[in-house]
Amino acid sequence: MKKTLIVGTVAYDDIETNKGNSGKILGGAGTYIALACSHFESKASIVSVVGGDFDKKYLETLKEKGIDTTPIEIVEGGKTFYWKGKYHKDWNKRDTLATELNVLADFNPIVPKEFKESKIVILGNLHPIVQSSVLDQLSKTPEYIILDTMNFWMDTALLELQKIIARVDIIVINDEEALQLSGEESLFSAAEKILKLGPKYVVIKKGEHGSMLFGDGQFFVTPAYPVNEVIDPTGAGDTFAGGFGGYLSEQEELSFEKLKNAIIFGTVMASFCVESFGTSSMERLSKEEVFSRINKFKAFTKHSV
Amino acid sequence: MKKTLIVGTVAYDDIETNKGNSGKILGGAGTYIALACSHFESKASIVSVVGGDFDKKYLETLKEKGIDTTPIEIVEGGKTFYWKGKYHKDWNKRDTLATELNVLADFNPIVPKEFKESKIVILGNLHPIVQSSVLDQLSKTPEYIILDTMNFWMDTALLELQKIIARVDIIVINDEEALQLSGEESLFSAAEKILKLGPKYVVIKKGEHGSMLFGDGQFFVTPAYPVNEVIDPTGAGDTFAGGFGGYLSEQEELSFEKLKNAIIFGTVMASFCVESFGTSSMERLSKEEVFSRINKFKAFTKHSV
Numbered sequence: 001m002k003k004t005l006i007v008g009t010v011a012y013d014d015i016e017t018n019k020g021n022s023g024k025i026l027g028g029a030g031t032y033i034a035l036a037c038s039h040f041e042s043k044a045s046i047v048s049v050v051g052g053d054f055d056k057k058y059l060e061t062l063k064e065k066g067i068d069t070t071p072i073e074i075v076e077g078g079k080t081f082y083w084k085g086k087y088h089k090d091w092n093k094r095d096t097l098a099t100e101l102n103v104l105a106d107f108n109p110i111v112p113k114e115f116k117e118s119k120i121v122i123l124g125n126l127h128p129i130v131q132s133s134v135l136d137q138l139s140k141t142p143e144y145i146i147l148d149t150m151n152f153w154m155d156t157a158l159l160e161l162q163k164i165i166a167r168v169d170i171i172v173i174n175d176e177e178a179l180q181l182s183g184e185e186s187l188f189s190a191a192e193k194i195l196k197l198g199p200k201y202v203v204i205k206k207g208e209h210g211s212m213l214f215g216d217g218q219f220f221v222t223p224a225y226p227v228n229e230v231i232d233p234t235g236a237g238d239t240f241a242g243g244f245g246g247y248l249s250e251q252e253e254l255s256f257e258k259l260k261n262a263i264i265f266g267t268v269m270a271s272f273c274v275e276s277f278g279t280s281s282m283e284r285l286s287k288e289e290v291f292s293r294i295n296k297f298k299a300f301t302k303h304s305v
Numbered sequence: 306m307k308k309t310l311i312v313g314t315v316a317y318d319d320i321e322t323n324k325g326n327s328g329k330i331l332g333g334a335g336t337y338i339a340l341a342c343s344h345f346e347s348k349a350s351i352v353s354v355v356g357g358d359f360d361k362k363y364l365e366t367l368k369e370k371g372i373d374t375t376p377i378e379i380v381e382g383g384k385t386f387y388w389k390g391k392y393h394k395d396w397n398k399r400d401t402l403a404t405e406l407n408v409l410a411d412f413n414p415i416v417p418k419e420f421k422e423s424k425i426v427i428l429g430n431l432h433p434i435v436q437s438s439v440l441d442q443l444s445k446t447p448e449y450i451i452l453d454t455m456n457f458w459m460d461t462a463l464l465e466l467q468k469i470i471a472r473v474d475i476i477v478i479n480d481e482e483a484l485q486l487s488g489e490e491s492l493f494s495a496a497e498k499i500l501k502l503g504p505k506y507v508v509i510k511k512g513e514h515g516s517m518l519f520g521d522g523q524f525f526v527t528p529a530y531p532v533n534e535v536i537d538p539t540g541a542g543d544t545f546a547g548g549f550g551g552y553l554s555e556q557e558e559l560s561f562e563k564l565k566n567a568i569i570f571g572t573v574m575a576s577f578c579v580e581s582f583g584t585s586s587m588e589r590l591s592k593e594e595v596f597s598r599i600n601k602f603k604a605f606t607k608h609s610v
Contacts, residue, residue: 188531261608261609
């Protein structure tokens with residue numbers, strides 16, 4: 001079983017959608033990535049930080065899923081990162097009502113010795129300097145590094161972001177961010193430009209409209225797994241990245257063909273994520289349900305043209 | 306070779322996009338549908354109306370493509386339907402700068418005797434009463450009838466629209482229109498409700514994001530053929546419908562499997578349409594180019610998950 005090192009926030013979210021309110025619940029990119037990963041045969045660990053106010057039952061939840069939480073630093077006197085947001089009827093739009101960085105403001109990730117040789121590294125959305133610091137601590141080059149990021153870092157830390165992009169194998173990014181990062185007007189030109197920054201593969205997520213994969217001079221496009229009713233889109237992108245990385249962790253080698261499959265597993269995992277508030281559907285998800293949707297996805301997309 | 310009867314506008318368009326201005330050019334739903342159809346083994350005829358101002362060279366253009374233009378009525382003293390529009394940078398938004406119905410205002414379609422037994426009927430976007438009048442004139446039930454429509458008729462002639470929907474086999478509609486027509490919030494619920502109105506199949510077009518097919522208790526979803534640079538999206542939906550119907554006209558029977566393929570041919574035809582102003586790319590398109598993109602589409606979407 002390969003070791004997967006995840007770096008990302010473990011946090012409190014407070015979410016309002018047109019389907020209701022979540023109240024203060026478990027959230028964070030690291031949480032969603034790890035939960036998605038936990039459905040695959042890999043040993044996932046999260047490097048993160050929380051405050052003394054963080055409910056220990058959530059750490060238990062993660063541990064029960066086989067996730068190693070020992071590299072989550074607990075700052076006893078501090079408060080956990082908190083995000084409060086409200087989604088519009090158009091799920092792609094949301095208002096941030098509150099962001100309290102709290103212990104995240106001084107987060108200095110420490111990679112425990114036993115994870116310095118992790119085979120897979122997934123860098124969740126965080127400051128590029130924090131992401132770089134994790135890579136600097138590795139004692140052995142991982143088989144591959146997956147990077148997630150967001151437009152906020154393009155606005156505030158572009159140079160550092162470009163540096164970390166140059167160090168990873170796969171970047172997972174959404175359509176708007178790909179256009180912003182590249183300054184291009186089409187996703188094709190954007191992907192071409194981003195590949196020139198260094199990564200071998202670019203995955204462009206288009207939310208409910210599916211994903212695109214670029215690299216090895218090839219191209220793949222797929223619809224998303226169609227969801228009947230979205231309850232809360234929070235964490236969908238992270239869950240996609242976690243499912244994507246989790247699937248890859250089970251594979252012998254990294255290839256364009258395997259990456260295609262990884263995208264399909266990513267979209268299926270994300271489809272569960274959005275069907276309930278927060279992490280609840282990801283917590284109770286079974287392997288059977290995952291494979292049932294994978295089979296449905298095959299049926300939904302198969303054609304003989 | 307099956308006879309395909311197309312009803313739709315043959316018109317003048319005047320288009321502005323961020324790539325330039327078209328000036329006054331050939332347009333109209335009937336034109337685009339027929340041009341797309343002409344790339345398949347079917348004998349397409351357009352029932353339509355133009356004014357005496359309509360440049361005869363355009364009729365020649367259509368005839369050269371094997372399209373039968375004899376059912377296009379020419380009102381010598383009248384003016385051709387004219388639409389002037391401007392697209393936003395977001396291609397899904399456009400402003401209508403001018404609409405002159407002209408001869409279309411009194412359009413009373415006459416189906417020539419030799420087309421009353423057409424195997425396939427494609428009802429392009431027109432007033433539902435005009436669409437119904439065409440069906441009333443048929444002497445034999447066609448193998449299938451394809452209907453295209455738009456939100457304008459939902460706002461102004463909903464009852465008549467529902468009546469014509471009940472008479473067709475396949476409705477082709479875009480995502481926003483499907484939600485409006487059904488009053489539902491998800492495309493799945495929308496499709497279910499529209500199927501209850503009568504048609505056997507519902508095709509929901511999502512523009513650059515692909516299409517969905519519902520019917521026979523089955524579901525299919527596919528991305529669109531990815532286009533590097535859109536020049537002018539005018540006629541893409543009509544071209545999709547024409548390619549869709551054209552492909553079906555070559556098939557022995559109507560089945561879910563064939564409809565899937567028809568959608569892929571529709572999206573490939575539409576991909577050519579948007580790459581130049583007006584009908585120009587559809588006019589010069591070769592069969593080789595179509596099949597080259599069909600093969601690329603297969604490669605782009607194939608997976609072995």
